[in-house]
Amino acid sequence: MRNKIFILLVLSGCFIASLSSLAPIWFLWDTSWPFWSSYGISSLWGTEWYPFESLFGLLPAIVGSIWVLIIAMGVAIPCGLAAAIVSSEILPASWQNLLRVSMEVLAGIPSVVYGLIGLWVLLPWLQQHLGLLTGHSLLAAGLILSLMILPTIMVMALDALRLVPAEQREAAINLGLDWEQRLYRVLLPQAWPGIRTGMLLGLGRALGETMAVMLVVGSMDRLPQPIYNILEPAQTLTSRIGREMGEASFGSMHFSALLACGLVLALFASLLSLLAHRKSKQAHP
Amino acid sequence: MRLAPSIPNHSPPISETNKPEKVCIEVHKLSLQLSGKPILHDVSFTIPSLGITSLIGPSGAGKSSLLRCLNRLYDDWKGNISMNNTPIKKWHGGADVLRQFVGLIAQKPSVFPVSIAENVTFGLPRQQRQQNQDELIQSCLKQAALWNEVKDRLHTPANTLSLGQQQRLCLARALALKPAILLLDEPTSSLDPLSKELIECSITKLAISMPIICVTHDLDQAARLQGQVVFMCDGKVIETGESHAFFTQPKRIETREFLRWSVCECAED
Numbered sequence: 001m002r003n004k005i006f007i008l009l010v011l012s013g014c015f016i017a018s019l020s021s022l023a024p025i026w027f028l029w030d031t032s033w034p035f036w037s038s039y040g041i042s043s044l045w046g047t048e049w050y051p052f053e054s055l056f057g058l059l060p061a062i063v064g065s066i067w068v069l070i071i072a073m074g075v076a077i078p079c080g081l082a083a084a085i086v087s088s089e090i091l092p093a094s095w096q097n098l099l100r101v102s103m104e105v106l107a108g109i110p111s112v113v114y115g116l117i118g119l120w121v122l123l124p125w126l127q128q129h130l131g132l133l134t135g136h137s138l139l140a141a142g143l144i145l146s147l148m149i150l151p152t153i154m155v156m157a158l159d160a161l162r163l164v165p166a167e168q169r170e171a172a173i174n175l176g177l178d179w180e181q182r183l184y185r186v187l188l189p190q191a192w193p194g195i196r197t198g199m200l201l202g203l204g205r206a207l208g209e210t211m212a213v214m215l216v217v218g219s220m221d222r223l224p225q226p227i228y229n230i231l232e233p234a235q236t237l238t239s240r241i242g243r244e245m246g247e248a249s250f251g252s253m254h255f256s257a258l259l260a261c262g263l264v265l266a267l268f269a270s271l272l273s274l275l276a277h278r279k280s281k282q283a284h285p
Numbered sequence: 286m287r288l289a290p291s292i293p294n295h296s297p298p299i300s301e302t303n304k305p306e307k308v309c310i311e312v313h314k315l316s317l318q319l320s321g322k323p324i325l326h327d328v329s330f331t332i333p334s335l336g337i338t339s340l341i342g343p344s345g346a347g348k349s350s351l352l353r354c355l356n357r358l359y360d361d362w363k364g365n366i367s368m369n370n371t372p373i374k375k376w377h378g379g380a381d382v383l384r385q386f387v388g389l390i391a392q393k394p395s396v397f398p399v400s401i402a403e404n405v406t407f408g409l410p411r412q413q414r415q416q417n418q419d420e421l422i423q424s425c426l427k428q429a430a431l432w433n434e435v436k437d438r439l440h441t442p443a444n445t446l447s448l449g450q451q452q453r454l455c456l457a458r459a460l461a462l463k464p465a466i467l468l469l470d471e472p473t474s475s476l477d478p479l480s481k482e483l484i485e486c487s488i489t490k491l492a493i494s495m496p497i498i499c500v501t502h503d504l505d506q507a508a509r510l511q512g513q514v515v516f517m518c519d520g521k522v523i524e525t526g527e528s529h530a531f532f533t534q535p536k537r538i539e540t541r542e543f544l545r546w547s548v549c550e551c552a553e554d
Contacts, residue, residue: 165395167393168397170391170395171396171455173358174358174384174459175384175385175407176381176382176385176462177381185407190398
């Protein structure tokens with residue numbers, strides 16, 4: 001009898017956990033349905049977003065989110081990995097711990113503080129050195145985001161590298177492999193699952209970050225001209241939701257369109273996770 | 286009371302022509318400290334250019350540390366180690382090149398998470414890895430007495446092998462680099478009797494063409510492997526000698542005590 005109750009509890013827990021992973025998507029789909037039923041899928045490539053004229057094109061924010069993500073990951077992944085490699089393989093243990101603690105402190109700083117740092121330090125710097133009007137730009141948002149996700153990527157990569165057994169390192173040394181070969185052929189392949197997890201967590205944070213991005217991105221609802229111009233103010237899905245949700249009246253089409261932005265964001269994040277998982281399974285079946 | 290080990294005669298006899306004459310490795314006044322603790326103290330001996338040299342002694346005698354000095358895993362030692370009259374600290378190409386010249390097999394087998402075939406060629410330069418290495422793989426696996434067990438599954442992951450097979454794969458992997466010297470750090474300590482016998486058999490065959498230094502706690506194994514025996518205690522070399530004479534007529538009292546009781550209390554010089 002006790003066994004049956006235990007099994008029932010475990011199964012219920014499993015059911016609730018599975019349900020809770022789908023619940024946000026279902027909630028977003030349900031609440032944004034009025035928008036999708038009125039404007040259809042074509043709103044995904046609409047370029048105009050003027051809620052008071054009932055224009056709800058999502059493309060500028062989608063493009064902005066993608067650019068910010070590319071910049072953030074493009075800066076944070078190499079820097080985080082390099083810091084983890086240097087820390088794990090070169091620095092003495094005391095420096096290693098110091099770097100790790102400083103990264104953990106960096107990870108604990110609230111995002112609004114990063115936004116303020118962006119406003120007070122990064123924007124004037126970009127304004128001065130790149131000749132921008134205000135400094136608000138996709139580049140600024142990407143750089144601030146990279147600073148925010150750097151500790152996650154670095155700490156996870158460091159842990160993964162430290163978990164590679166000492167015997168494996170020594171076996172590689174005994175074969176006469178130099179430092180570079182040991183890194184590329186033994187350490188990074190074996191630490192890859194942990195590094196990938198760190199990258200996915202960083203990606204999740206980069207996609208979902210609102211406050212810091214909102215403060216520096218410029219919130220301009222138009223496509224960059226040309227499309228690769230990351231020095232222009234722009235909009236991301238999160239900054240749009242964060243900025244306009246307070247203005248949208250509950251149940252209105254504007255409200256529903258913002259929830260549609262949330263749904264696009266959630267599906268985008270899920271798609272990236274699935275792709276990363278698939279790639280990883282191909283590499284390590 | 287522990288008796289001196291019996292000496293079975295399953296190793297091929299060393300012929301007169303194979304008798305070690307040319308000195309291949311020379312260790313002179315080698316001293317090593319790790320974290321301020323003395324590990325090796327004025328260690329001097331020579332290793333013949335062919336055959337097996339067994340390093341025996343109690344735990345903490347410095348045997349494994351000595352092996353690590355020989356392939357420069359430990360590099361902060363004093364004294365001199367020469368191989369073919371070249372000091373290893375001045376080895377052309379540095380420590381990485383030296384380590385391909387001096388293969389080291391660790392006590393615990395450590396295979397890489399790739400296929401059996403890829404493990405064998407793991408240490409080769411990229412250009413050679415990209416070429417067809419079937420013959421090399423076969424030859425190394427045969428030398429390590431593993432070919433018959435894995436010839437039908439060369440492309441399966443190496444970590445599916447048993448511990449004994451993994452150790453033999455490590456031997457094959459080291460042999461693929463065509464080392465001139467082989468260092469073995471208790472290669473059979475955690476293996477079953479059959480794997481132990483197979484590895485001993487491989488080592489004995491390999492010793493016909495290269496010098497092999499084998500650290501072992503197993504005195505019977507040292508006797509079976511024949512060749513030279515170096516007895517170490519507290520970071521010093523106490524006695525060296527040809528295997529049969531060493532086990533039957535040890536010269537030093539410390540050696541006799543160790544062979545009898547497996548303990549060693551070194552007299553202070």
